[in-house]
Amino acid sequence: MVTIKRLAKEAGVSFSTVAKALNNDETINIETRRRIQLLAKQLNYRPNILARGLRSRRTKTIGVILNDLQSPFYSEIYKAIGEILDHNGYTMFLADSKYDEKLEKENILSMIGLGVEGLIISSVSEMSDNIDFLLKSLVKTVFIDNRPNRSDINCVYVDHFVASSLATNYLISMGHKDILLLNGPKNLPSSCRYLEGYQKSLKEERLPFKEELVVYDSIGLEQSVNLMDQIFSGNHRIKPNAFSAIVTLSDVSAIGIYEASHKHRYSIPDTYSVVGYDNIFFTKYLNPALTTIHQPKEQTGSLAANMLLDSIMERGGDEVQVILSPILIERDSVKSIK
Amino acid sequence: MVTIKRLAKEAGVSFSTVAKALNNDETINIETRRRIQLLAKQLNYRPNILARGLRSRRTKTIGVILNDLQSPFYSEIYKAIGEILDHNGYTMFLADSKYDEKLEKENILSMIGLGVEGLIISSVSEMSDNIDFLLKSLVKTVFIDNRPNRSDINCVYVDHFVASSLATNYLISMGHKDILLLNGPKNLPSSCRYLEGYQKSLKEERLPFKEELVVYDSIGLEQSVNLMDQIFSGNHRIKPNAFSAIVTLSDVSAIGIYEASHKHRYSIPDTYSVVGYDNIFFTKYLNPALTTIHQPKEQTGSLAANMLLDSIMERGGDEVQVILSPILIERDSVKSIK
DNA sequence: AATCAATTGTTTAACGTTAACGAAAATTTG
């Protein structure tokens, strides 16, 4: 392994001269600097991040903790984060919290142990101890995808309340009255906002809110398939004829509905209308093309990354909360029954 | 930040006693050990990986360098890698080489600087200098997705030659004679194997190999859309009526074909038949459901991770090459024209 | 010629951990 000492020996100078030369320190003669920098390149020298981080606390790494790494939704977000970080010489650690608060805590501690300078996190809960813990610790943090219940934080998220009311309003305008809400885990902040938006739209249109038409914990493909399979089979408290449309918290869930309905020979949108959420890239190629609520994922990622870097570099001042707007994308998975 | 010294002060022992206690060293009284371990948990102590790695070279991290992080194909692979690593107390660094050899080299050097114990990499080229460099360095490496031209390495990949001949044979059996090959970058090992399999199938069936029906660099959604858009518009050396079927190197490319053909009002499979590659999870929900060649992605990831861990732990002996088999998945994007 | 400042380079001490070694206390042995 080629270290600074090795370069020093090779170049015939002290190791700290090499260190300064590599950091382009003006107190080293420009020629010596050039000479050493060239040598470093020739020998494929790379600073040992461990040593640097240990000494200087500047590891040039940041941690990204998300609820589901595999989901294309989060993929697009961390793709955007990665781009920004790359341009700024930073590397990212990715971790999957699997919508689990304990795992999230584990990941946070790991990241701190790894010496990250900052963290971007889609926190599982709105008022988890993890959030307090994070704010007490010294790592700069940006919360994405949802908003913890406090104002002294950096965050960027889309308004889930608006999103679900957009979806619900649209279904109502198409004549649907019994709308199943396939919601996420109950403690998930986005689930709460989502439910509220759904309720608000029903209320506005003077439709009754039927608690029994809300079902939780259906995030992810498999869970969603299983759940809808139960419903379509009649093995669930919700019966197949109790609703004519479905609002989901994610496009992936919507695909689960496609799968289950396909199995039971129900047609979408003829029997059931479906509105997804996220607008992940392939939804327009589904059969039928999915009507969904678009989230600006790339923007979320790049904004979050830039905010974090600003915060790390001490540029930019106070904490900021950025709220992005969702957009309804009309396609073919909703049928008018007016 | 809570360190080993802090714990020592708190517990009234020397810092090295704490270190040993935390590593469950038998030479420390069981009671003292328990006491210190409890304290560590209470104070949310996490070992500083930087310091540990610097001193002991055991960072418990491995690097994963892939050609396209966002593609669901690679997502599924690194998801599987992550699962295995988690169970073994390892963390992973992810990096995107974007099918670029220079960026790949950059990433390799970064990973080494980060102190990874091993590397899983989908190398861009078959005989890149990067491979020699890696083998000369001390980092254990597993190559995935394709096979460098040497035998003294660990790798796991599916046989792209078999894959493309599976696809081509199938199309021929459905009566297609003019088959466009949407291949990846020319230097990509998988592209080479893919071309060879395609040629072999044509030859077997005594069909002429038309070089002009092979087009390169069409990996990724956008490139694929642009390319097909050109072809369908007549602005390409390949004319729209020169072929009746398309074989692609990735499902994502296949989606690009869907997009372009949709724009130009061509029907799949009525005007063009398409066979994808990878079988990423949502292809069966596309319109039309995509006929594709399945790659065992999860298996690839978990095998690679296990091989790497074996190699790191010095268990297991020689280098192994694992070749997995692709499977044809018949769906609705191919039409018989016999 | 003596002084001072600028220029260029070196010495040294951290950062938090591991691990080899040393030392003290507790226990066993003859």
Place this chain on the structure above:
DNA sequence: CAAATTTTCGTTAACGTTAAACAATTGATT
């Protein structure tokens, strides 16, 4: 009961880097 052994804990020196303090050489100024 002294000596030998075991048990238990403390000392110390690395790992490769950064950064502050220090030293040496040169050039400019009085």
